[in-house]
Ligand SMILES: Cc1cc2nc3c(=O)[nH]c(=O)nc-3n(C[C@H](O)[C@H](O)[C@H](O)COP(=O)(O)OP(=O)(O)OC[C@H]3O[C@@H](n4cnc5c(N)ncnc54)[C@H](O)[C@@H]3O)c2cc1C
């Protein structure tokens with residue numbers, strides 16, 4: 001297991017000394033979001049310091065998006081190959097080769113390449129834990145006190161939530177870090193939580209050979225998605241041999257031989273060699289000095305659409321990414337980071353930042369077009385609304401039963417939902433479920449962000465034979 005200790009030789013002293021007091025912007029946290037905020041600030045002419053206490057690249061690069069997708073991809077590719085008649089494929093995964101591929105994708109947990117990129121982009125990198133120590137002031141443990149002339153941007157991400165279940169704190173459990181970095185397949189794995197981490201990791205480890213059981217307290221998996229999405233993923237997991245327990249709550253957790261036992265509310269129990277706790281994440285603000293600027297430690301940083309943190313006088317504190325609690329996915333955080341970096345630079349230049357909707361300086365899409373893909377097989381890809389939320393909204397559901405799909409995989413099964421605003425005649429939400437639907441998502445995103453009228457979308461003719469042909473059927477269902 002990777003410990004999180006960093007091996008690269010970049011220290012606070014050898015970088016910040018060159019800068020002296022001449023810093024315009026300090027970015028705290030060098031995940032994907034902090035890196036983007038810093039790069040945009042530099043592009044806008046700001047002398048920018050990026051402080052990181054673990055690895056440049058953050059959770060996403062080493063313990064989240066990248067390794068989880070690397071673990072899922074071989075199993076998904078093998079399953080896809082089995083669905084194409086004529087392909088000789090025994091479908092067996094070589095676990096050692098899968099782990100080697102995952103290790104390569106995470107650069108063997110070495111962030112040297114990211115440091116080189118940051119320095120090449122003109123960002124000054126400082127290693128160490130940073131805390132706000134006053135108005136426009138950041139103190140780095142064992143390092144400098146930074147007093148930027150313009151702004152501090154907090155991009156510290158999020159950390160896993162440990163639910164209040166008796167005994168849970170006393171037994172060794174897997175967090176998402178362990179589930180994405182382990183290099184041995186456990187005999188059995190219990191997964192507490194039926195959200196995105198839970199279903200992705202359940203499938204990855206089941207396809208690698210573990211006997212997996214999911215304990216989900218809701219009535220379905222992926223509760224934030226339309227019901228058909230969670231149902232399709234549950235069915236696929238069951239086909240992979242996963243036991244899916246719905247409406248199940250953990251009452252007590254205890255050590256059991258070399259493994260873990262979870263007693264459930266209904267009197268049943270689950271035992272496994274490992275227990276993955278995947279019950280959500282909370283903003284990483286517990287030890288950030290928020291109290292020094294009048295905010296409450298542990299809470300999300302509430303921001304406006306330019307990234308400016310609410311309730312801090314002086315207009316110098318910004319935030320983006322998971323720490324804001326707006327949309328806990330990498331790409332939305334990076335989008336907000338680009339906005340913040342540009343806003344800070346523009347304000348420093350004395351330019352008026354017009355923060356109206358869809359301007360260059362506002363993360364407006366966070367309210368209308370958040371995208372997410374769950375990389376299970378079948379994939380679940382969604383943007384905007386998943387349900388109607390106004391009387392004028394109409395929901396159109398249909399199977400993906402077009403020629404392109406049946407040629408993509410024998411017996412292709414998929415389903416799609418459009419949410420349409422029938423007054424404005426535009427799409428306001430789309431959810432696709434099926435093999436390889438992730439790549440269908442951007443068309444829906446463009447339609448939503450562009451507010452493309454349905455009658456004009458009708459002229460966007462999907463190529464034959466592709467899975468995108470389903471768009472034509474959907475528009476017909478909308479009355480075109
Ligand atoms: C298992 C898993 C899989 C995921 N898969 C996907 C996916 O496929 N696609 C997707 O879009 N999203 C995915 N996500 C979500 C994604 O990882 C996050 O949305 C993303 O990492 C947020 O980026 P961030 O930069 O805000 O935070 P982080 O990536 O968490 O980075 C924050 C950085 O700040 C540093 N830091 C924190 N506090 C301090 C401090 N005081 N001083 C200095 N440095 C500090 C941390 O060390 C870290 O490097 C996944 C999450 C998990 C858990």
Ligand SMILES: NC(=O)c1ccc[n+]([C@@H]2O[C@H](COP(=O)([O-])OP(=O)(O)OC[C@H]3O[C@@H](n4cnc5c(N)ncnc54)[C@H](O)[C@@H]3O)[C@@H](O)[C@H]2O)c1
Nearest residue numbers: 163193194195196197198217278279280281328373374375
């Ligand atoms: N592909 C992706 O985009 C991707 C992949 C993984 C994670 N993420 C992001 O990371 C974040 C964290 O993921 P996550 O799956 O941990 O959180 P989540 O919020 O998606 O799911 C957590 C689940 O745990 C359940 N839960 C909470 N307490 C519980 C308890 N005591 N017992 C049983 N179940 C309990 C919740 O009801 C919920 O369904 C998410 O917001 C997600 O967007 C994204």
